[in-house]
Structures are given as C-alpha cells and as structure tokens.
Amino acid sequence: MVNRPLLSNRPSWLRIPEPGDFRSPVHDKRVVARLGLFLGAAILILFVTGLISHLHQHPVSWLPFGPEPVWAYRLNQGLHVAVGFATLPLVLAKLYTVYPQFFVRPPVTGWQHALERASVGVLVAATVFQIVTGILNVFKLYVFGFSFTGVHYATAWLAFGAALVHVGIKLPVMFRAFAAGARNLDSDDPGPDRSPNGDATDGTTRRGFLGSVAVATLFLTALTVGQTVTPLRAVALLAPRDPFDGPQGLAVNKTARGAGVEELATAEDWALELVGPAGTSHLTRADLLAMSQHEAVLPIACVEGWSASARWTGVRMRDLATLSGGRPDDPVHVVSLQEAGTSYATSDLPGSYVAHDDTLLALTLAGEDLDLDHGFPARIIAPNRPGVLQTKWVSRLVVGNAA
Amino acid sequence: MNAAAEWSRRVLIAGGIAAMGWWAWLALTSVPPHWWLPWGIWLAGSVALNDAIIAPAVTVLGWLVLVRLPALARGRSQGRVDAAGSGPVWVGVLLRGAVMVLGTLLLVWLVSLWSAAR
CATH class of the missing domain: 3.90.420.10 (Oxidoreductase, molybdopterin-binding domain)
Known part of the structure; x- marks a missing residue:
C-alpha cells in the first residue's frame, strides 16, 4: 500500500496535482541523477565550444587562437550544434522526471529551500532559452527583439553558473543516488528522498527509460551531424542547410x-x-x-x-x-x-x-x-x-x- | 559526505555564483537596456513553455501511449483491462525513444515551417 498523505479525496483531474499523483518509477532521484550527469556533460560541452566560438569572433590577447589545427573550428561548431540538438531530449527527459517537484506544497519551506528552488528556476529558464534561441538561429529566425549573438553568449554564463550551483546543492543527493550502483537502479527500494513507488502502472523500468533517452539522443545526433559528416548527409533531417547546395x-x-x-x-x-x-x-x-x-x-x-x-x-x-x-x-x-x-x-x-x-x-x-x-x-x-x-x-x- | 566532497560542493557553488555574477556584469555592460525586457520575457517564457505546455503534454501523452492504450488493447484481447502487465523491455525502450525522436523532429519541423513562411 502506498502512503500518499498529501493527496486529497477529489479525483486527480479535478484538482491541482500533487507529487504522489505521478506514479511512474522514472520520477526517482536515481534516474534524475543519471540524467543530470548526461545533461551536465552536455552543458559543459556547449559552454566550452560556445566560448571558443565567441573568442574567435571577439579575440582576447591572453588567449589567442591560431590557424592550426585547420579543422578545429569546424569540429568545435559542428559539436556545438550537434550537442545542442541532442540536448533537447535530455532536457525534456530531465524536466519530465522532476516535474512532480513542481507541485510540492508548501512551495517554500525556508530560505534555503527558496534559494534552491530559485536556482532551479534560473537553470530551467536559461537552459530552455539557450536551446530554443539556438535552434531558431540555426533556422535564421530572428524573432527575439534582441541580437542573438550577444544575448546567447551572456545567457550561456547564466546557464553554466546556475548548473554549477545546482550540482553543488544536489551533490549529496547525487552521491547517494550513484552510491547504490547501476544494479540497484530498478530495485523496489525507494530512491533517496523518494517514497516507495511500487504501484507503477505502465510497466516502465528506470533502466528502460534511460535507455530510451540514450537511443533518442544518439539518433537525433545522427540526424544532425550529416551537415558536416558527409556519409550521414542524406539523413541530416535536423540540419536545414545542405552544405553543398549552392553556387559552385x-x-x-x-x-x-x-x-x-x-x-x-x-x-x-x-x-x-x-x-x-x-x-x-x-x-x-x-x-x-x-x-x-x-x-x-x-x-x-x-x-x-x-x-x-x-x-x-x-x-x-x-x-x-x-x-x-x-x-x-x-x-x-x-x-x-x-x-x-x-x-x-x-x-x-x-x-x-x-x-x-x-x-x-x-x-x-x-x-x-x-x-x-x-x-x-x-x-x-x-x-x-x-x-x-x-x-x-x-x-x-x-x-x-x-x- | 567526506571533506573532499564538501570542498567540491563549495567550489561548485562559488564558481556558479561567480559565473552568474559575470552574466550580470555582461547584461549591464554589453547588452543594451532596450533588449532587457524581451530577454526577460523570453527567459520567463522558457519556464512557462516547459511547465505549462511541454511537461503536461508529455505526461498526458505518456499516460495515453504507455498506460491507457496498452490497457485497452489487452482488455480487448483478454476481455478485461490489466494495466499492470507489461511487454518486453526493449519495446518500451524503442517506443519511448521513438516518441522523443518524433517529438523533437516535430518541434524542429514546426520551426522550419515558421522559417519558410517568413
């Protein structure tokens, strides 16, 4: 029997949801921590490659770039855009797994909790903003009301900073989530800070969910890199531009x-x-x-x-x-x-x-x-x-x- | 957590706050003030987009595709609804993966349509 003391007696569709309404086992810190690790790596790659691109266009004397290796900028920017597209399913999956936390009541229990929630809000805003504006830039849709390059660059610092703060705050939870190891991923034991979830109704496993995210991320990457990697050119569905389509x-x-x-x-x-x-x-x-x-x-x-x-x-x-x-x-x-x-x-x-x-x-x-x-x-x-x-x-x- | 982990935690938080401080400096010195309002709207809109549209839509679609429809299908074949049953894991992996890929393609396709219309 699952203990859901916060749930009212009204049917769930007649009231604001509560965390206990979300019964899928994927809403679990063990899944969240692993997705966070992948997403953190993606944000780090995006930040570094974006910074390199920015410094190419706005050089500084203390970190000059040279003409060698010849392929470096090509690799850098191809990686930036490919990882940017690949981040989309990662972000959606991460936000989906933590979505029940959106309905925690009371919304704030103290100043530390308030700061933590505020940092999450900043992280979500900056990350989604970067992905959305980045994709719109790829399609040359400049509908923002501001210059893309300057604001995308500035927001990258916000996203990166918020990600660091978030990882710092959640480090103890991450340690506990990883401490049990992958073999414990689908055990019925409750994850850290999580009530038991043995009443899942869709047969979903946490391992299966993470596998799906990996499949989607790799597949979407394959649909993007064709704009640089010639053998995958025919399936570059996420790349609006054929590099060889033009005069000469x-x-x-x-x-x-x-x-x-x-x-x-x-x-x-x-x-x-x-x-x-x-x-x-x-x-x-x-x-x-x-x-x-x-x-x-x-x-x-x-x-x-x-x-x-x-x-x-x-x-x-x-x-x-x-x-x-x-x-x-x-x-x-x-x-x-x-x-x-x-x-x-x-x-x-x-x-x-x-x-x-x-x-x-x-x-x-x-x-x-x-x-x-x-x-x-x-x-x-x-x-x-x-x-x-x-x-x-x-x-x-x-x-x-x-x- | 041991001392090294606690030290790492403090470094991460301090580094993050420093990075956000640099963002604030850039916002004040490199971004013209008349861009601040649309920038703020797009940032707030990003949270709203996820919390009000994408996440609920994914939740409802996930329930429909992974819970309700399989239950109805089983109910038809067995004469009863048994939502707790499940197929092979790889079917779920592929199904969810396909939903994510197609969902992303749909989003990007909408953007490309928008781009073509302008």
Missing part, C-alpha cells in the same frame, strides 16, 4: 543581393586598396591574378553548424602584407564592400593567420572565378576560422598599424 557546389549564407553589393562587386573599375607601411596602392583583379597563386583546400565552417571543404586559389595574404611594405606576420584589417556598420562588414586577421601558408585572398573556387555570392571579386579564406569572418567582397586591406 557550396552553400551561401549571405548573398550579394542580401548584402547590397551587387553593383559595387561587379563594377569594372573595382580595385583592391592595399594600405601598408609603404603607402597605399590599388590592385585590379588582373593584377592580383598576375601574382603568385596558391591553392588551398579549406572548409567554410558556419556558426550554424554546417561546414564544407572547397578548393580555393588566390594570393597568399603574407605576400600582400609584404607587398604593402609590412612584415609577413603583420596583422591585417579587412574591409568589404558592404555598407559600413553592417554586421561582419570588416574582420581582422591576426599575424599568425596572415603568416600561414593557406591564408588567401581567394579569387577562384573549384577552378572557376568566385561566384558573386561567394565573394567575387575577392574574399578571405583562412584555416580554423568562423565562416562569418571569411570576409567576402573585399575592398580594402590595411596591414599592420597603417590605418
């Missing part, structure tokens, strides 16, 4: 029309303005094509998670730096034809990138002139760099401190 077999995020540069980019009098210690010079596309050309196979790795490698040809950035009177490892400020103040209309190449063999002012893609949407007449392509910083429709390069 490569996807485009921002078109020339969208950037408002169609006329300027196709103007016959286009010339690259090269500013350096030796002064300012102008190089036409023919001048650039007459310089030593270098080929590099590098990926476009988008912050939305998709990536694709392509064969680029152009002038090495260090050759241009030298031509301008600078050193081959001077930093370069890149300006595009886009209107000043537009997002990502400019970018900066640190000295380590400029000096790298494969950092190019690219003029061709897959052996053909760059398509207008890929940055014709010239664009930046460099290893280990977010796609948004591979500036297209380049108009001006400023070498060193020449600006």
Whole structure:
C-alpha cells in the first residue's frame, strides 16, 4: 500500500496535482541523477565550444587562437550544434522526471529551500532559452527583439553558473543516488528522498527509460551531424542547410543581393586598396591574378553548424602584407564592400593567420572565378576560422598599424 | 559526505555564483537596456513553455501511449483491462525513444515551417 498523505479525496483531474499523483518509477532521484550527469556533460560541452566560438569572433590577447589545427573550428561548431540538438531530449527527459517537484506544497519551506528552488528556476529558464534561441538561429529566425549573438553568449554564463550551483546543492543527493550502483537502479527500494513507488502502472523500468533517452539522443545526433559528416548527409533531417547546395557546389549564407553589393562587386573599375607601411596602392583583379597563386583546400565552417571543404586559389595574404611594405606576420584589417556598420562588414586577421601558408585572398573556387555570392571579386579564406569572418567582397586591406 | 566532497560542493557553488555574477556584469555592460525586457520575457517564457505546455503534454501523452492504450488493447484481447502487465523491455525502450525522436523532429519541423513562411 502506498502512503500518499498529501493527496486529497477529489479525483486527480479535478484538482491541482500533487507529487504522489505521478506514479511512474522514472520520477526517482536515481534516474534524475543519471540524467543530470548526461545533461551536465552536455552543458559543459556547449559552454566550452560556445566560448571558443565567441573568442574567435571577439579575440582576447591572453588567449589567442591560431590557424592550426585547420579543422578545429569546424569540429568545435559542428559539436556545438550537434550537442545542442541532442540536448533537447535530455532536457525534456530531465524536466519530465522532476516535474512532480513542481507541485510540492508548501512551495517554500525556508530560505534555503527558496534559494534552491530559485536556482532551479534560473537553470530551467536559461537552459530552455539557450536551446530554443539556438535552434531558431540555426533556422535564421530572428524573432527575439534582441541580437542573438550577444544575448546567447551572456545567457550561456547564466546557464553554466546556475548548473554549477545546482550540482553543488544536489551533490549529496547525487552521491547517494550513484552510491547504490547501476544494479540497484530498478530495485523496489525507494530512491533517496523518494517514497516507495511500487504501484507503477505502465510497466516502465528506470533502466528502460534511460535507455530510451540514450537511443533518442544518439539518433537525433545522427540526424544532425550529416551537415558536416558527409556519409550521414542524406539523413541530416535536423540540419536545414545542405552544405553543398549552392553556387559552385557550396552553400551561401549571405548573398550579394542580401548584402547590397551587387553593383559595387561587379563594377569594372573595382580595385583592391592595399594600405601598408609603404603607402597605399590599388590592385585590379588582373593584377592580383598576375601574382603568385596558391591553392588551398579549406572548409567554410558556419556558426550554424554546417561546414564544407572547397578548393580555393588566390594570393597568399603574407605576400600582400609584404607587398604593402609590412612584415609577413603583420596583422591585417579587412574591409568589404558592404555598407559600413553592417554586421561582419570588416574582420581582422591576426599575424599568425596572415603568416600561414593557406591564408588567401581567394579569387577562384573549384577552378572557376568566385561566384558573386561567394565573394567575387575577392574574399578571405583562412584555416580554423568562423565562416562569418571569411570576409567576402573585399575592398580594402590595411596591414599592420597603417590605418 | 567526506571533506573532499564538501570542498567540491563549495567550489561548485562559488564558481556558479561567480559565473552568474559575470552574466550580470555582461547584461549591464554589453547588452543594451532596450533588449532587457524581451530577454526577460523570453527567459520567463522558457519556464512557462516547459511547465505549462511541454511537461503536461508529455505526461498526458505518456499516460495515453504507455498506460491507457496498452490497457485497452489487452482488455480487448483478454476481455478485461490489466494495466499492470507489461511487454518486453526493449519495446518500451524503442517506443519511448521513438516518441522523443518524433517529438523533437516535430518541434524542429514546426520551426522550419515558421522559417519558410517568413
């Protein structure tokens, strides 16, 4: 006989539920602790990969990123988005298992309990917020009323901080939940801080529930990583973008029309303005094509998670730096034809990138002139760099401190 | 808990509070004030979305799919409702897994429809 002293005599559908109304054995600390471990690992991965992506776009002197390894940003962002999607069933499962706690009465029993519940509220809000806004960003649905990048980054600190506090508060419960070991997972013994639940009516086992969550998480990951891992491309149902669907077999995020540069980019009098210690010079596309050309196979790795490698040809950035009177490892400020103040209309190449063999002012893609949407007449392509910083429709390069 | 665990616990809580403090600093210095209101609404909406819609829906659907429908099916075949019976564990694992996968796909599909409509 189950003891449910809090339950009133009214039928459950006529009143606000009470924790005892939820009879499934999965509402148990042993399940919650294990899901919390998986979710905590996912939050840690998301936080670290998100931080790396942020620092690529907003570099700091004390933690510079270099061009090697070439694949690092591609892996980082693919992991960030794939784990983000995989977190969705983990969060739903975790919140489902603890849902009865939402109906605990009285809602607050003291200041410590109040703080604990407040930290859980912050954790739920920040985690769901990050997942929802992240997915909307993947689909380019900017319906928030605020800029995605700045707020998503700030909220990451809130989610990470709330997760740390929550784990700290619940550490004793987690220890007890794990102490019994996996073999005890489906025993009839009550879990820590939980009344006996031998009256489950759906035949569910805790082990089975955790297995379901694992199956769902792995399956959803397989449906996402196809945007980077080519063999799984056909089943990339959760990836809205086919990386190879676009002009010259490569996807485009921002078109020339969208950037408002169609006329300027196709103007016959286009010339690259090269500013350096030796002064300012102008190089036409023919001048650039007459310089030593270098080929590099590098990926476009988008912050939305998709990536694709392509064969680029152009002038090495260090050759241009030298031509301008600078050193081959001077930093370069890149300006595009886009209107000043537009997002990502400019970018900066640190000295380590400029000096790298494969950092190019690219003029061709897959052996053909760059398509207008890929940055014709010239664009930046460099290893280990977010796609948004591979500036297209380049108009001006400023070498060193020449600006 | 031993001393090491208690020490870990304090470090985690202190680290978490520091991270949230950094969030507050970022909110005050890097996020324009006119974004605070929509940001707050989206944060509160995230809790409401889970507690008022997703979790109750999952609870009701779970009861329907895993309790009520199997009970009705057994009742038809056996002439009585025996809700306590259960099939092989792997059936439940796959069924729940499928519900989670399809549920996630449904959510993402709705987002993609929304995106396409704009």
